[in-house]
Amino acid sequence: xxxxxxxxxxAERALVARExxxxxxxxxxxxxxxxxxxxxxxxxxxxxxxxxxxAAPLLAPYDPxxxxxxxILARPGRAHWLGTDNVGRDVLSRVIWGTRVxxxxxxxxxxIAAVAGGVLGMLAGYxxxxxDGVVMRLMDAVLSFPPLVLALALGAVLGAGLTGxxxxxxxVYTPTFARLMRGQVxxxxxxxxxxxxxxxxxSGWWIARHHVLPNAATPIVVxxxxxxxxxxxxxxxxxxxxxxxxxxxxxxxxMINAGRGYLQQAPWIVFGPxxxxxxxxxxxxxxxxxxxxxxxxxxxx
Amino acid sequence: MAEVVxxxxxxxxxxxxxxTAGVFLLLHLTPGDPIDAMxxxxxxxxxxxxxxxxxxxxxxxxxxxALWMGRxxxxxxGRSIRNGEPVLDNVSRRLRPSLExxxxxxxxxxxxxxxLAIASAVRHNTTxxxxxxxxxxxxxxxxxxxxxxxxxxxxxxxxxWLPISGYLDPLEEGWAGxxxxxxxxxxxxxxxxxxxxxxxxxxxxxxxxxxxVRTARAKGLSEGAVIYGHVLKNxxxxxxxxxxxxxxxxxxxxxxxxxxxxxxxxxxxxxxxxxxxDYPLVQGVILLIAVGFIISNLxxxxxxxxxxxxxxxx
Numbered sequence: 001x002x003x004x005x006x007x008x009x010x011a012e013r014a015l016v017a018r019e020x021x022x023x024x025x026x027x028x029x030x031x032x033x034x035x036x037x038x039x040x041x042x043x044x045x046x047x048x049x050x051x052x053x054x055a056a057p058l059l060a061p062y063d064p065x066x067x068x069x070x071x072i073l074a075r076p077g078r079a080h081w082l083g084t085d086n087v088g089r090d091v092l093s094r095v096i097w098g099t100r101v102x103x104x105x106x107x108x109x110x111x112i113a114a115v116a117g118g119v120l121g122m123l124a125g126y127x128x129x130x131x132d133g134v135v136m137r138l139m140d141a142v143l144s145f146p147p148l149v150l151a152l153a154l155g156a157v158l159g160a161g162l163t164g165x166x167x168x169x170x171x172v173y174t175p176t177f178a179r180l181m182r183g184q185v186x187x188x189x190x191x192x193x194x195x196x197x198x199x200x201x202x203s204g205w206w207i208a209r210h211h212v213l214p215n216a217a218t219p220i221v222v223x224x225x226x227x228x229x230x231x232x233x234x235x236x237x238x239x240x241x242x243x244x245x246x247x248x249x250x251x252x253x254x255m256i257n258a259g260r261g262y263l264q265q266a267p268w269i270v271f272g273p274x275x276x277x278x279x280x281x282x283x284x285x286x287x288x289x290x291x292x293x294x295x296x297x298x299x300x301x
Numbered sequence: 302m303a304e305v306v307x308x309x310x311x312x313x314x315x316x317x318x319x320x321t322a323g324v325f326l327l328l329h330l331t332p333g334d335p336i337d338a339m340x341x342x343x344x345x346x347x348x349x350x351x352x353x354x355x356x357x358x359x360x361x362x363x364x365x366x367a368l369w370m371g372r373x374x375x376x377x378x379g380r381s382i383r384n385g386e387p388v389l390d391n392v393s394r395r396l397r398p399s400l401e402x403x404x405x406x407x408x409x410x411x412x413x414x415x416x417l418a419i420a421s422a423v424r425h426n427t428t429x430x431x432x433x434x435x436x437x438x439x440x441x442x443x444x445x446x447x448x449x450x451x452x453x454x455x456x457x458x459x460x461x462w463l464p465i466s467g468y469l470d471p472l473e474e475g476w477a478g479x480x481x482x483x484x485x486x487x488x489x490x491x492x493x494x495x496x497x498x499x500x501x502x503x504x505x506x507x508x509x510x511x512x513x514v515r516t517a518r519a520k521g522l523s524e525g526a527v528i529y530g531h532v533l534k535n536x537x538x539x540x541x542x543x544x545x546x547x548x549x550x551x552x553x554x555x556x557x558x559x560x561x562x563x564x565x566x567x568x569x570x571x572x573x574x575x576x577x578x579d580y581p582l583v584q585g586v587i588l589l590i591a592v593g594f595i596i597s598n599l600x601x602x603x604x605x606x607x608x609x610x611x612x613x614x615x
Contacts, residue, residue, distance in 0.1 A: 141319035145591045148553025149571060153587050156575040157330045233444050237557055240446045241572055253446075260450055260561070264458045274447045281442045 039290035045283025053099040062090035064097040064250050073266040083268040085259065091272045094250035098273060101251040102280065105166060105235035105244070106228040112170030114224050117177025118216075122208060124178065125185025136182070139175035147172045148237060155243040165244040169231055180223055184216035218295050225291040229284035236277050252277045305606065309599055317595065324588045325369055328580050329362070339382060339578045352382070356581065378585035383577055388585030391570060398468055399566035402489065402555060405482055409490025414497035421498070422505035423528065433498060440495020445554045449488040449561040456484060466563040485562040489554050493547060500543040504536040511535075538609050545601030549594060 052059060061081075068088030076083040082091035124135040142150070151168040158164035188194060188211055197207050238244050239253030247254060252273040259269030331338050336349050336358060357365045372379070378388035421433030457465030464481050471478030508514070509532055517527045556568030563569070567586065574582040 137315050137319055140316045141323060144316055144320050144595050146549040146552035146594055148556055149587060149590055152575055153327060153583055157327055159332055236444055241560060242576060256446060263454050267454055270450050278443060285442055
């Protein structure tokens with residue numbers, strides 16, 4: 001489901017739902033082969049996006065903010081590969097600069113969520129009792145809002161700008177990571193080797209660092225890699241609505257919103273950044289799937 | 302069953318309390334003075350003071366919260382700053398377009414997803430199947446607003462078959478009203494259809510490999526009777542779960558869809574209120590959406606235990 005922030009919570013229900021049915025093994029093998037073919041494509045897209053984002057000043061043929069009112073709504077051609085927009089700015093250059101915003105939004109918001117959720121989940125799992133109850137009810141409360149609606153409200157209150165959106169998306173994705181981490185802590189806590197470590201006099205902090213974190217790292221990394229694509233979609237949706245990076249700075253979502261009044265005369269204003277967004281999200285999805293399969297085959301659906 | 306319902310309801314009380322507290326605090330997250338943010342254009346100090354007093358922002362925080370909760374319990378969600386009307390009136394006026402959109406989108410998604418998923422699963426690993434899986438992948442990665450603009454470009458601007466924005470009520474305008482909802486419902490419906498297709502297809506494949514399918518075939522049932530009488534019923538359970546999981550995304554998608562197509566629904570109301578900095582309206586609407594979301598999640602949970610007695614809620 002696209003266009004908005006995907007549902008991240010209520011994972012337990014999904015787990016309960018999955019039945020231990022007999023798998024069609026041939027099908028599994030085929031799917032893995034298909035993914036193996038798609039993963040390099042995903043990796044290439046991700047790599048290209050990172051290079052474009054880093055080298056934006058070198059790659060962009062024009063100044064992304066430079067208007068040229070004598071050459072507005074120009075068709076894609078040799079001078080402007082993706083045409084120009086309603087004030088004569090080069091669409092390609094703006095798409096290139098917009099890559100930065102999208103990648104920063106995707107990675108930073110997920111990093112915020114992974115760290116915040118990780119800490120909260122560990123606290124809840126370790127402390128147990130009342131602290132656990134408070135933290136997890138708090139996470140339930142965050143999950144009680146449709147993600148995009150919550151991000152919209154938070155982003156608006158925090159003020160327009162990328163920072164507000166990053167924090168808003170970080171908050172929205174935190175419960176997923178908190179639940180994941182808490183589950184890991186609870187399962188590791190009861191293992192014999194933890195009892196052994198404790199008997200040897202290890203502190204809670206030492207156990208957390210040496211036993212819990214390494215065990216929890218894999219699911220957290222898998223979840224993070226799958227979340228980045230959705231976070232990029234979410235940032236684009238919010239900036240389409242007018243939050244996030246403010247004009248004239250370029251972001252894919254805001255470019256698409258600005259171009260929608262010119263669909264008839266100049267559809268390239270919408271379809272340039274639209275294609276960039278779509279390809280990036282598809283690529284990241286492949287990478288996320290590959291990381292999931294590679295790191296933990298048990299998580300394969 | 303009644304006990305299960307009661308216990309689930311009881312468990313939502315602390316969450317509801319936290320949700321209301323969060324919505325209340327939303328106003329106070331504004332960097333600086335919320336009154337300045339709301340009345341940025343106005344230099345009228347007296348008007349600002351009166352708004353501050355009306356919202357109770359001149360009182361200590363806990364007093365404000367107590368007053369706000371007191372009004373909430375009596376069903377008073379506050380008033381919009383912009384049009385001065387109660388939040389509930391603002392919302393109820395916008396409810397119908399949103400419900401119509403949701404209903405039509407749901408129909409579109411089922412009409413697309415079921416045939417596609419069944420065809421993909423039955424003709425597993427053929428061209429049909431590849432079309433189905435590609436559609437699902439594209440639908441999942443395609444942002445709602447981009448799909449909306451693609452559809453507008455194709456059917457509104459290029460082919461000129463359908464209106465590209467605006468809303469006429471189908472219950473009053475009939476055919477013209479329905480036409481105004483075709484593109485929005487398709488936008489929202491296809492996104493959901495992608496998820497349903499993917500889930501239904503893989504659960505159909507799983508069900509098809511069960512022993513009882515061989516038994517059903519062996520006793521001479523036609524392939525249609527096997528699929529529609531046995532397999533489909535068993536494959537539906539994960540679909541219900543996934544649709545439940547997607548509710549939040551669906552609401553977000555509806556916000557975007559209503560915004561793009563200028564439908565006067567709840568989603569449009571949220572966006573407008575956010576950008577008008579009409580914070581009391583934002584608080585009220587978001588609270589209502591959250592409560593609606595909690596209730597529908599509860600219903601999905603209960604529905605789940607009802608459909609599949611093997612997985613009863615404990």
